Amino acid sequence: MPLTFAPATDNALPLTLLTPEGLEEGLAALHAPQAAWARATGFAAKAGEVVLLPGEDGAPAGALVGLGDAKARARGRFLAAKARKALPEGPWRIVGAPDGADLAEIALGWLLEGYRFTRYKEGAPPKARLVAPEGIDAALIEATAEAEALVRDLINTPAADMGPAELEAAARELAERHGAEIKVTTGDDLLAANFPMIHAVGRAATAARAPRLIEMTWGNEGPALTLVGKGVCFDTGGLDLKPAASMGLMKKDMGGAANVLGLASLIMARGTACRLRVLIPAVENAVSAESFRPQDVLTARNGLTVEINNTDAEGRLVLADALALAAEDPAALTLSMATLTGAARVAVGPDIAPFFATEDSLAAALSTAGAQVADPVWRLPFHEPYEALIEPAIADLDNAPKGGMAGSITAALFLRRFAPAPYVHFDIYGWNQTAAPGRPVGGAGQGFRAIFAALPELLG
Template structure:
């Protein structure tokens, strides 16, 4: 589905947003009090006119002291009756862009298999908000959500490639795809090893946009389904593994944002997506195998369920050969990150202080939260086994997100700066602007931070 605003119209009904304990608009009279309206977050009071027809509505934002919880409050306004609405006034403390983006995010529905878009309420873009930019951001987020929500039966490596080609064609980008045995010929052995047991051939999707300016390389993990391989996951752990390509989905969403908002101008973008399915067959890679990466580093496989860092390693090594000014990896990589920070806050890793500061500031400013974690040098020996250069799954299980990030950093050498985001890509319970299901994480923060990182 496509996010949209209503055209400005005199017939659009007024909607007042109010903080708890603030004065209600005089147009409402005593009606809200008679209805027990208390301005709880998302609470709506419909206002009648003198003839009993609907004349407008009031929606609560909750306590001003808890404003952070209401940053996408307008997403809840999707519960309004259908028709066109306009904000009668924007209360102090609520940014017009943020309010409007909340509305757009609240429109999202995944309708591929059930139902269709409903003819719900429509909002006139608030005064002061940048409608074109917000619609571009929302369209990109909807793309990410749709890709994650689609099950592996309809979103395997071939379908992920098709989605990438559709986006590349639309924005005028160049795309090349290396598939199957050609991965070995092109020295991408880890991608081949992880994906060779699947029904669909593994592949590397390589998208380029722009010919001048600083080079930004974005690498997204595209494991379209993860059984765990021969270290087979239990059924409960496998249930959400259609989302294991959330890094790839977020990378494509970020590419769309950069292109459609104009932020890609003056940059050279390269998006690399290793697209595989980690399956079980007679030719599956095994625990104890030692694989040699594109970079020449040998990797001892101590758990076939730690496959994401393997496919990323080859793609990152390829990207690093061009010495990008910034490399960013996006991956649904470790359960350890979720244990530490929960589903809402992805950790990110970055050694460059100005880049890390820009990401942290932007994440908070645009309500796309990230939390910085350390590339902790004393843990380096944990990823160095006795018989190979690297271990893909250190024993003990401690600091799993950090050791995974340290593993990946070995393959980013050559990039001037590197940041890794260990995202979850899934909203386990509905929240304002974030229905249960696939969700983008980090893309808006990166978009907002880039002017400071690559001016």
């Protein structure tokens, strides 16, 4: 079932959203028999709680859905979406909601609750569909749900079916759909084109999974926006091989690229006035005789030398070459997204997208937008005193400073050496560990909704 709203119809069943605080007032507005039925069932308007209201013929004549108390609403997102699978088939329309209820968030959660990853196993979505509530931008909500589904599908697909070539194919499909242009530099051509670190990280993979730089451009008017996404389609850790427990989710190490493509999808679908450029270094960090080694010194596109103290810190290497390319034609904003460090996950957990920004105004815009669109973000600092940690003895930069302290910050400082200003970097997790309304276990969009909502302020 597509993640779209039901067509508007007079036959849609009424849906009333209630909180415990407004329960009695809401029940008083119902027909007396329906109110009595709701009370008899013990309906308390808990988050996602549903009671069907019977009609005169015994068939459902409507439903009540709980939004939960203030504590539940503060702790959860898309709470009303939990009710979707409990409702019978047919179109539904919201006829009542508490003052201040965010109907756009509720509608988005409803659509996202319909997502299923069905490439390898069928999974029937809930049959209840929602007519778009009045007053929301239904087209924006549908485009956002489509972008989120793209992100999830890309991350959820195992690396055997989502290598660099398949990631390129997904970018080409997106470009064709929206009339964007695409250019791809692959394999040894990366050396000729001066992308030495992308080549070094990906050269150990088979020829069918050769490294590449994907570049997509769209739009002729408005401020320039460059998005860079880490596309490590599988990360063994290289010669500094990961243990099995750490390798288990490495199909998601292209989550930055997936989120960038989701954001690009939303930007293009909405006809956003900007000149969009998307750069995705797509590689597999494999193990073979061609693997780059600990203690190697690589020279990046911009001439900086990098000592390799851990081959498992490869994401920042491929991003560095892409960011150096972006710096050759600076945009109004350059923004990177990557599943870059475990330190970020440890700092803020899997539910929040941490980011770094070179300007306070950018950070403020993102924080405000994230709160508005239920896409939580949190700023971490480009802490200048830590610059010394990424400067080794024999090269300009160290890709993996010893000691394990401030890992997300040192990685961001490393990237900043290559990026043009103004610059924003997101160090995301890209995965839901625990199922929640509208957010199943698996690949997840993080931060891209906040970025899109903040674009008017970000691009000035």
